[in-house]
Amino acid sequence: MTPKYPADSLTVLTDLVLPSETNPLNNLFGGELLARMDRAASIAARRHSRRIVVTASVNHVAFNRSIPLGSVVTIEAKVSRAFTSSMEIYLDVWIEDRESGIRTKANEAIYTFVAVDEMGNPVPVPPLEPQTEEEQARFAAALRRKQLSLVLAGKMKANDATELKALFTEN
Numbered sequence: 001m002t003p004k005y006p007a008d009s010l011t012v013l014t015d016l017v018l019p020s021e022t023n024p025l026n027n028l029f030g031g032e033l034l035a036r037m038d039r040a041a042s043i044a045a046r047r048h049s050r051r052i053v054v055t056a057s058v059n060h061v062a063f064n065r066s067i068p069l070g071s072v073v074t075i076e077a078k079v080s081r082a083f084t085s086s087m088e089i090y091l092d093v094w095i096e097d098r099e100s101g102i103r104t105k106a107n108e109a110i111y112t113f114v115a116v117d118e119m120g121n122p123v124p125v126p127p128l129e130p131q132t133e134e135e136q137a138r139f140a141a142a143l144r145r146k147q148l149s150l151v152l153a154g155k156m157k158a159n160d161a162t163e164l165k166a167l168f169t170e171n
């Protein structure tokens, strides 16, 4: 299969925070952000694979900053690594100052999607060739994140997670 670049799957989702989407502190409800990120990640995975894709796991979500009512929220999703049938999608979430237009990073998250056929069976996806320094760093770290996710899901023995183990044994 012809390799693809992260830019091929770039998906940008911009939307407002409305009153019905906030918690009692008038900040965006976490579940609403998860749903928006799931949508953006699924489009990115689809653009990379051109197949039906399903969410396999949500590997990491950092709610570092609250997102106030009325904010303009932009989610940028890109495939950060493709394995055999699975793809890691890295999401960066930005909020935009109303007056200056300056963007601030609010959150980030990492989702895993799997490409499947009409019967729901996993199918191969094209490899990914990272281009920028950030894309290369995310690509390099993706294997140990996959191993951690599989270990936590009980689908891989901790002993077989060699890349992950190296993280704890390296000086």
Ligand SMILES: CC(C)(COP(=O)(O)OP(=O)(O)OC[C@H]1O[C@@H](n2cnc3c(N)ncnc32)[C@H](O)[C@@H]1OP(=O)(O)O)[C@@H](O)C(=O)NCCC(=O)NCCS
Residues within 6 Å of the ligand: 054, 055, 056, 057, 082, 083, 084, 085, 086, 087, 112, 114, 116, 120, 121, 122, 146, 149, 150, 153, 155
């Ligand atoms: C995701 C799903 C297709 C995986 O099926 P499976 O029978 O476990 O298939 P496999 O074991 O062959 O795994 C397929 C790929 O998924 C990856 N995978 C499976 N579970 C994973 C997890 N928890 N974290 C990361 N990757 C995972 C495997 O590593 C494998 O990747 P690879 O082919 O790139 O090496 C299946 O579990 C499924 O359909 N789940 C429901 C998806 C869904 O409905 N999502 C919406 C939730 S509401």
